[in-house]
Amino acid sequence: MDRVFVIGAGMTKIGRFFEKSAKELFAEALWRAIEDAGGVKPQAIVVGNMTSSVLMQQDSLGALVADHAGFRGLPAFKVEASCGSGGVALYVGYALAKSGIVDVVAVGGVEKLTEANTETVTRALAQAADADYEVFYGLTFTGLNAMIARLYMNMFNYTDEDLSYWPLKMHEYASFNPYAQLPRKTSLEEILTSPLIADPIRLYHSSPIGDGAAVVLLVRGEERAREISKIVGRDVLIELASVSVVTDSVDITTRRDLLTMESTVKASREALAKANLTIKDIDYVELHDAFHITAYASLEDLGFAPKGMSVRLYKEGKFQKGDKPEVNFSGGLKARGHPVGATGVYQAAEAVMQLRGDFPGYKASSPETALTHNIGGVSTIAAVSVFKRVK
Amino acid sequence: MDRVFVIGAGMTKIGRFFEKSAKELFAEALWRAIEDAGGVKPQAIVVGNMTSSVLMQQDSLGALVADHAGFRGLPAFKVEASCGSGGVALYVGYALAKSGIVDVVAVGGVEKLTEANTETVTRALAQAADADYEVFYGLTFTGLNAMIARLYMNMFNYTDEDLSYWPLKMHEYASFNPYAQLPRKTSLEEILTSPLIADPIRLYHSSPIGDGAAVVLLVRGEERAREISKIVGRDVLIELASVSVVTDSVDITTRRDLLTMESTVKASREALAKANLTIKDIDYVELHDAFHITAYASLEDLGFAPKGMSVRLYKEGKFQKGDKPEVNFSGGLKARGHPVGATGVYQAAEAVMQLRGDFPGYKASSPETALTHNIGGVSTIAAVSVFKRVK
Numbered sequence A, B: 001m002d003r004v005f006v007i008g009a010g011m012t013k014i015g016r017f018f019e020k021s022a023k024e025l026f027a028e029a030l031w032r033a034i035e036d037a038g039g040v041k042p043q044a045i046v047v048g049n050m051t052s053s054v055l056m057q058q059d060s061l062g063a064l065v066a067d068h069a070g071f072r073g074l075p076a077f078k079v080e081a082s083c084g085s086g087g088v089a090l091y092v093g094y095a096l097a098k099s100g101i102v103d104v105v106a107v108g109g110v111e112k113l114t115e116a117n118t119e120t121v122t123r124a125l126a127q128a129a130d131a132d133y134e135v136f137y138g139l140t141f142t143g144l145n146a147m148i149a150r151l152y153m154n155m156f157n158y159t160d161e162d163l164s165y166w167p168l169k170m171h172e173y174a175s176f177n178p179y180a181q182l183p184r185k186t187s188l189e190e191i192l193t194s195p196l197i198a199d200p201i202r203l204y205h206s207s208p209i210g211d212g213a214a215v216v217l218l219v220r221g222e223e224r225a226r227e228i229s230k231i232v233g234r235d236v237l238i239e240l241a242s243v244s245v246v247t248d249s250v251d252i253t254t255r256r257d258l259l260t261m262e263s264t265v266k267a268s269r270e271a272l273a274k275a276n277l278t279i280k281d282i283d284y285v286e287l288h289d290a291f292h293i294t295a296y297a298s299l300e301d302l303g304f305a306p307k308g309m310s311v312r313l314y315k316e317g318k319f320q321k322g323d324k325p326e327v328n329f330s331g332g333l334k335a336r337g338h339p340v341g342a343t344g345v346y347q348a349a350e351a352v353m354q355l356r357g358d359f360p361g362y363k364a365s366s367p368e369t370a371l372t373h374n375i376g377g378v379s380t381i382a383a384v385s386v387f388k389r390v391k
Helices: A022-036 A061-068 A085-099 A118-126 A141-156 A165-174 A188-192 A222-231 A262-274 A292-302 A310-315 A340-356 B022-036 B061-068 B085-099 B118-126 B141-156 B165-174 B188-192 B222-232 B262-274 B292-302 B310-315 B340-356
Strands: A004-011 A044-048 A076-080 A104-111 A196-198 A212-220 A237-247 A284-286 A369-376 A381-390 B004-011 B044-048 B076-080 B104-111 B196-198 B212-220 B237-247 B284-286 B369-376 B381-390
Touching (some): A004 A022, A004 A085, A004 A222, A004 A340, A022 A104, A022 A212, A044 A085, A044 A340, A061 A076, A061 A104, A061 B237, A076 A085, A076 B237, A085 A104, A085 A212, A085 A340, A085 A369, A085 A381, A085 B076, A104 A340, A141 A292, A165 A292, A165 A310, A212 A340, A222 A237, A237 B061, A237 B076, A262 A369, A262 A381, A292 A310, A292 A369, A340 A369, A340 A381, B004 B022, B004 B222, B004 B340, B022 B061, B022 B104, B044 B061, B044 B085, B044 B340, B076 B085, B085 B212, B085 B237, B085 B340, B085 B369, B085 B381, B104 B340, B141 B292, B165 B188, B165 B292, B212 B222, B212 B340, B222 B237, B262 B292, B262 B381, B284 B340, B292 B369, B340 B369, B340 B381
Parallel strands (some): A044 A076, A044 A104, B044 B076, B284 B369
Antiparallel strands (some): A237 A381, A369 A381, B237 B381
16 A cells, blocks of 8 residues: 655644634645645545534534635545544545545644633533533533542552643743744642642643644655655655554443553554554654643553653653653643644644654654654544654 | 445434434444344444534544444544535545555444424534524525525426425335335325425425434455355445545535535536446436435436426436436435435445345345435535445
């Protein structure tokens, strides 16, 4: 089968944009990606999105954004896998390109969260959990993760402060990222005195709600990718070497171990194997830190740290500048922001730019390989992708 | 690239099932398809669905149905393209199989519409239209189609009665279909005296709202398909020769001609070309008759009748038993039912069974080729698929 390459990437800044609708955000990101690819246009558009049906009362989202961006007619549709929608959209776009049905695919994600009030958005995001067995009983998504955080802290004997080094660092990274929603540094004190949302999760332990869109352009075949690279004067190709999607139960009560996201474990192993790499080969990572606990669990379940050790390792400076892997220099969901269905595509765009060396924020140390990790629910869906720099 | 074959198909009856949730309906259809394929199990699950986010307050739908059906772990996600979600799910499944990422894909559709009240469902279905430019002004989806029906009738000088032969025939066909929601004959009088929903569209000119699920199992490669056929004792293969998806604007005000569904025209041409067939080669058709006007416009835009002629031709007996093509022997959306995001997969399952000769309802005359046509919105999305009987 032909290999698949990323020839362009585009993002909007993440924020609260009263003046921009979802289709406008999407068009902005798409045309940046097209410009980044030297003008190459897509033949199909896959849109990762979670909340358009509920918050915008809008279905047919794929056609809507395609038309507005100037691509009326193209195959265009929405892919939903709650907060993992962007990562799953990448899986679908990868399949479309690899299948030969089209040669160039735009994989995008878009979310418009800030027009509704907090209660409405909280309810919309809770739809990632089981409507009958979890949400019905009043559980919010932060509540679910708070229970897991408490269990983790008790099990491995960590304090609030121990877990707060992750958000501290994410804010620092985001301060360099022009696309970030919260591009400013914070302090341990600010984190530890921020309001409790669901004990032990505080405001500064959580990712913010934001509007945004990101797009990557995929092309099938090394030859075509090289032609395009020449046109834009780039001496490097970025291969999308694999995308793996693994699901788990939606309600977490039927899981064997609440502290292990089995779908993340499996998706990581599978994506690495398909890319002919091991976990030790990965230089750069963008992972899904919806809450501080999600970051630590992800480091462990992806295979970068033993269970229970990631908090200690992170506090000691691991996964930071000069280490292998370097993790979340975008600022992560925590501070770059988390426009839910778009997040997986932001990660892909950031990984591509880090591999090319042109990420406009905090720079990784010349990575050759990158892994992105995007989940929906409590890893109800895990999408792990591997990217390679090819000379 | 390898060819793709349909090795199994399963459906539930369509109806109002208070006792069955979406995941239960999906599991029923999936396991029927697996049984139909001699026990071959999927490696990925694509779920076409429109309304789960709004009517079930449930996202992560792919993982939910996969887990409930016994397939926790598999890649599983939802595809949304309003009423065309099923047809687009088939496009995605076709790409997944063809790409070589997996060998066996279950493409399903499921919808659970009957638990909400009529107003809520009407609002949910209106989300196929443009939230800002159409629904905001109070337009329902029936209202939109009523305006088009009125224009068509004025333009080509047809009466209410002229257009009513379609639903009359659909009810007759459905009376043979064990999966149909309205398996009973009707009369012109009953149709013409049924309540007006949106003038000139009457109740009996419209498809009903129903719960249901359908699944087809796709496999890559002729050799594998032959092996499976042998196991189940079938002497024929059904190839999914092509799937084309084409979009149009969501709001219909920006279209050039309200009486031509351009995306249907293009998708039909493209799907036929990819399958190396012409319109004259098609023996059997399942098309998207959400309203009587949709049926006639579809016959014309797919290429089976000149513009404005389909009503006359249908009244004269064309597209019926013994003609080429034979159309909608399932009873169509009108009388088989229209579980919106599942409809495109019902059509695929029916086409497959008609080609195999084992459709348990009104039988086509030994077709060798079949075409299915599923749309979202007023052909905002058109998905056209071509199936071939292979010896």
